[in-house]
Amino acid sequence: MAKKLMLGNEAIARGAYEAGVKVVSSYPGTPSTEISEIIAKYPEVYAEWAPNEKVATEVAVGASFAGVRSMACMKHVGVNVAADPLFTAAYTGVNGGMVMVAADDPGMHSSQNEQDSRFYARAAHVPMLEPSDSQEAKEFTKLAFELSEKYDTPVFVRTTTRLAHSQSFVEEEDRVEVPNKPYVKDITKYTMMPSSAIGRHLKVEARENQLKEDLNNGVWFNREEIRDTKLGVVCSGIVYQYVREALPDASIFKLGMVYPVAIEQIKAFASKVKRVIVIEELEPFFENQLKANGIKCDGKNLFTLQGEYSVSLIKERILGISQDVEKIDLPVRPPVMCAGCPHRGVFYILSKLKLTVSADIGCYTLGAVAPLSAVDSVVCMGASVGIAHGFEKALGRDQSKHTVAVIGDSTFIHSGITGLVNAVYNGSNMTLIILDNSTTGMTGHQQHPATGLTLKNTPAPILPLDDLVKTIGVKSLDIVDSYDLAEVERAVKEALNTDGVSVVIAKHPCALLKTYKAKPALSIENCKKCGMCLKIGCPAIYKQKDGSALINTSQCVGCGVCKQLCKFDAIKGGDAQ
Amino acid sequence: MRTNILIVGVGGQGTLLASRILGTLAVNKNLDCKLSEVHGMSQRGGSVVTNVKIADKVLSPIIGLGDADIILAFEQLEAIRYTNYLKKGGTIVVNTQQIMPMPVITGAREYPSNILEELDKRCGKLIAVDALEIAKEIGSVKSVNVVMIGALAKQLGISFDEIDNALKQTIKPALYELNKAALEKGYNI
Structure with a gap:
């Protein structure tokens, strides 16, 4: 059997492939994206990007x-978006096996919150498995399909960022x-209407009781490791690896089924050890269930609800061994919009006009950070539209x-369209800017219904955003090039002063797309040190010790946004704007 | 070559490919290996860390504080940022390239001037490589990561053929010849 280094996500894709999966539907989101990208490469599997997770789940159902x-x-x-079909698919159960992957992000590497998906399993009465390395990710995914068919229920596979984006060895099978x-x-x-759902609810309870009974009678996904009996740790997933390394002598009860x-x-297990400690990232999900069942244990009294755990943290909290950390005062390096990012100029204009900006989820969330500092709020996918409408209804036309x-x-496309329908329907006076960079940027360039290609890279009809907006009933629509600052400013001002719902589509492809046509790098001559070009926060321009600006030619893609800001014509090269 | 290597740099510098070459090397040497990567938002020009752990048996994929045998830094400021992860007497292989972070770009902070001296104080052995210059010489600024892997391989006591094989198995065939040149330059510093 071939042994290969695989990302947790690649292993899940491999497991589903080996299990004979035929249909996969997903919406990209870190840290889950690669699963679908990888499975799309298998010709035996139909795989698609859906416009959002609700649709993806319905397709799988x-x-x-x-x-x-x-x-x-x-x-x-994404599970929040998918929750509606999920909770009722738990009632209908399955015919072919159905698996949902929920990828949590403790530490919020690339997310707006760190909710704990295990509660969805509890709330929907859907079994959930959690692997601790790539090999288990593959095996558990395969077993999840079997469980799904055996117990007539969708089954969750839960991962966290560290599992999803760590590589370890996997043995491939056919x-x-x-x-x-x-x-x-x-x-x-x-x-599922009341008359039938009543009956199905009973079946949900019955199958869950059966599963609990079978689980308690067999080892299955769970594993008891008895070593020194002074301490017994209950844990799951990637935390199991941290515990093994931090406390090599501890006995462990490793939950594969969470x-x-x-x-x-x-x-x-608890009866075999002197002390039980539950070590779990995020919420006290296991701990509370242990306590409710009379198992004495420690848990969140020693640990935190926030962020990722680590070997160091476990050593510190259990063994009292802490590491001396030298504090060095260094400039931070937060993520930034890339050189040539088409969003940059738009946010510069919004900042210049001192507008209240409800933004959304994507690369452009970075419009919130200095020096652009243009964003007032970000909540969830699609929320920007509803929030702007809410502002208008609360404070009226002066605010809007x-x-x-x-x-x-x-x-x-994911979930902003319904917000726009609502705004038009309810007589809003609001302005929406669609930043159209022709891709799903933050997650690494996934196709969507307006790009003209599918996940399998086959041609697809292009959803025309302009026609869509008009059909919804928007009377005022303007389309501008995101790089053209004067045009962006004009269009935004006009939109704000137009009654009713107005939409500006600011369009320019992402500078990281392979199809992007980079221009020669710009350069600065006779800089007057006014600092205007530094206000856009381009990583390719920086201030030298003498106060003058310098363009880093290895990063500059010649977008020309900085050139439009220089009042002294000191920035040379590129096309004349 | 049982070792913990922390690869640090700036999103977009190619730390992922570097770690994958080392992963391939571990496979070839029949050792256990775990790699941990960063995807998504942090990749956008932010500070990025990739963990490479190679041993007979690897548990946590993450290298803890004071647990890295080697820090392979693609950028000076990032090298100093992560020195707390280096074992006492460990090695730092650093690219002398400087990439300005946003607080420096906006003029809120200055880029520290004495990083190489500070690094030298904090490690057993410091190898400084002007990888950007070398990459420019061979006509491929994107090969900074492979130059650095070459310099690292030498420190690990790996033969050129071994690391070259790992490169060849990891990289797209069309990019191999150019990157082999980068690897050689890095190895022979």
């Missing part, structure tokens, strides 16, 4: 009803083709003349 194995992958906050199960019409199972929790097994919503093309 449909494929499951139809009788094939299916999967939907998303980041933790794909096993699973014959399609016949689809048989059965409204008591697939049509919901339902095998309480009877843990009771037996100074307020804009900004949203990217992919995020607009």
Whole structure:
């Protein structure tokens, strides 16, 4: 068998492939994106980007009803969007096995919150598995499909950023083709209205009770490791690796199935050790269940609800060994918009006009950081539109003349469209700027319905955002080049002063796209040290010790935004604007 | 070559490829290996860290404070930022390139002037490489990462053929010849 280094995400894709999955639908989101990108490379698997996680989950539910194995992958906050079909798919159960991957992000490497997806498993009564390395990621994904069919339920595979984006060895096996199960019409199972859902709710309880019983009677995904019995640790996922390294002598109860929790097994484990400590990132999910079942343990009294855990943290909290850390005062290096980013100029104008800006989820969230500092709020995918409308309804036209919503093309399609429909329907006077960079940028250039290509890189119809906006009923629509500052400013001012809902589409492809046409780097001659070009926060321009600005030619892509700001014509090269 | 290597740099400098070459090397040497990467928002010009752990058996994929045998730094400021992760007497292989972070660009902070001296105080052995200049010489500024991998391989006591094989297995064939030149330059500093 071939042994390969794989990302956790690649291993999940491999597991689903080997399990004979036929349909995968997802929306990109760090740290889950690579699963779908990798599985799309297998010709035996149909894989697609859906416009959002709700649709992706519904597609997976449909494929499951139809009788094939299916999967939907998303980041933790994507599960919020998918929650509606999820909770009722838990009632209908499956025909072909169905797996949902929920990728949590403790430490918020690339997210707006650090919610704990395990509660979704509990709330929806859906079993959840959590692997601790890439090999388990593959195995658990395969087992998840089997469980799904055995217990007639969707099954979650939960990962965290460190699991998803760490590579470790995986043994590949062959794909096993699973014959399609016949689809048989059965409204008591697939049509959830009160009369049938009442019956299904009973089945949900029955199958969960059966699963708990089977779990307590067998080892399955869980593993008891008895070493020194002075200390027993209950843990799961990547934390298991930290515990093994920090406390090599400790006994461990490793949960592979994180919901339902095998309480009877843990009771037996607790009876073999003197002290039980639950070590889990984020919420006290296991700890509370242990305590509710009378198992004495420590947990969050020693640890934190926030951020990622580590070997160092566990050594510090359990063994009292702390590391001396020398504090060095250094300039921070936060993420920034790339050189040539088409969003930069738009945010410069919004900042210059001192507008209240409700922004959204994507690279352009970085419009919030200095020196642009243009953003007032960011909540969730699509929220910018509703928030700007809410401002207008709360404070009226005086406010909306100074307020804009900004949203990217992919995020607009994900869940901004309904916000715009609402604003038009309810007579809003609001302005929306769609930052159209022709891709899903932050997650690394995924296709979407307006790019003209699918996840499998086949041609697709292009959703025309301008026509869509007009069809929704927007009377005032302007389309400008994001690099043209004067045009952006004109369009934004006009939109703000137009009653009703107005939309500006600021369009220019992402500078990191392979199709992007970079121009020769610009240069500065006879700099007058006014500092104007530094106000846009371009990583290719910096201030030298004498106060003059210098363009780093290895980073500059010649977008020309800085050139438009220089009052002294000191920036040379590129096209005349 | 049982070792913990922390690769640090600025998003976009190619730390991921560097770690993958080392992963391939571990595979070839039949050792256990875990790599931990950063994707998403932090990649956008931010400070990035990639962990490479190679041993008979690796548990946590993350290198703890004071636990790195080597820091491979693609940028000076990032080298000093992560020195707390270096073992006492460990080695720092640093690219002397400076990339200005946003507080320096806006003039709020100055880029520290004496980083190489400070690094020297904090490690057992300091190898400074002008990898950008070398990459420019061979006509590929994007090969800074491979120049640095070459310099690292020498410190690890790996033969050129071994690291060259790992490069060849990891990189797209079309890019191999150019990067082999970068690897050689880095190795022979």
